[in-house]
Amino acid sequence: MEVNNIIDHLTQHGVKPSPQRLNIYKYLIEEKNHPTVDTIFKDLIGAMPTLSKTTVYNTLKLFIDKGVAKVINIENNETRYDADTSIHGHFKCEKCLKVFDINIDMSEIKTLDISGFLIKETHFYLKGICKKCRSD
Amino acid sequence: MEVNNIIDHLTQHGVKPSPQRLNIYKYLIEEKNHPTVDTIFKDLIGAMPTLSKTTVYNTLKLFIDKGVAKVINIENNETRYDADTSIHGHFKCEKCLKVFDINIDMSEIKTLDISGFLIKETHFYLKGICKKCRSD
Numbered sequence: 295m296e297v298n299n300i301i302d303h304l305t306q307h308g309v310k311p312s313p314q315r316l317n318i319y320k321y322l323i324e325e326k327n328h329p330t331v332d333t334i335f336k337d338l339i340g341a342m343p344t345l346s347k348t349t350v351y352n353t354l355k356l357f358i359d360k361g362v363a364k365v366i367n368i369e370n371n372e373t374r375y376d377a378d379t380s381i382h383g384h385f386k387c388e389k390c391l392k393v394f395d396i397n398i399d400m401s402e403i404k405t406l407d408i409s410g411f412l413i414k415e416t417h418f419y420l421k422g423i424c425k426k427c428r429s430d
Numbered sequence: 431m432e433v434n435n436i437i438d439h440l441t442q443h444g445v446k447p448s449p450q451r452l453n454i455y456k457y458l459i460e461e462k463n464h465p466t467v468d469t470i471f472k473d474l475i476g477a478m479p480t481l482s483k484t485t486v487y488n489t490l491k492l493f494i495d496k497g498v499a500k501v502i503n504i505e506n507n508e509t510r511y512d513a514d515t516s517i518h519g520h521f522k523c524e525k526c527l528k529v530f531d532i533n534i535d536m537s538e539i540k541t542l543d544i545s546g547f548l549i550k551e552t553h554f555y556l557k558g559i560c561k562k563c564r565s566d
Binding site for chain 1: 501503504505506507508509521523524530531532533543544545546547548549550551552553554555556557558559560561564
């Protein structure tokens with residue numbers, strides 16, 4: 295996504311695109327690494343010396359409130375973030391610890407026993423060993 | 431599941447069925463409430479005055495290691511447990527906070543982009559509002 299498109303995307307969702315917010319959102323989109331607050335902070339502090347972990351946390355919280363990012367819970371001791379808010383799944387490799395995107399067709403999932411339920415969030419993830427780590 | 435069947439099930443999986451373990455496993459099966467350590471402790475301390483949270487935690491850890499229970503991570507600040515180790519999904523109602531089981535047919539999910547990956551765990555959960563809370 296071009297910077298101008300990011301500005302439009304954030305503005306359309308009610309997020310005022312300050313330089314810090316732009317940099318953090320650009321990072322989420324370009325790295326696609328489903329980072330934690332710590333990862334974002336470590337990777338951006340060099341280019342943004344005034345950044346704090348609190349700012350990263352508050353920025354991500356704003357992104358989620360405004361619907362331009364979402365939380366991924368795979369382990370109960372780490373919260374990861376994703377700028378891709380479409381319904382998709384994740385695969386976490388237990389060796390290299392990378393989180394991969396998985397395309398899933400949720401319409402194929404039969405969930406008859408929850409008719410009448412209002413679904414607001416859909417989460418799907420797998421754990422195992424990725425192809426590269428299996429061949430290493 | 432009858433008590434004798436629980437004893438057989440635990441024994442077959444290498445879990446020595448002490449009275450405490452039996453009671454905790456029976457609770458998991460009968461309540462089907464996907465409890466946290468705290469919930470189990472609160473509900474069983476009356477009948478088992480010598481129970482401690484550490485014992486509950488260690489017993490659940492043993493159940494998971496031996497494959498007779500599994501962990502459910504829906505929120506990143508609470509770990510829940512399930513004696514049903516088959517592949518199925520969960521729905522958490524944000525109003526009553528109950529966790530419901532969902533039958534899902536995982537064979538229908540198309541995950542073409544992870545061919546060659548070794549899948550060890552499958553997790554699927556939804557969040558929203560249950561039928562009862564919607565009508566209240």
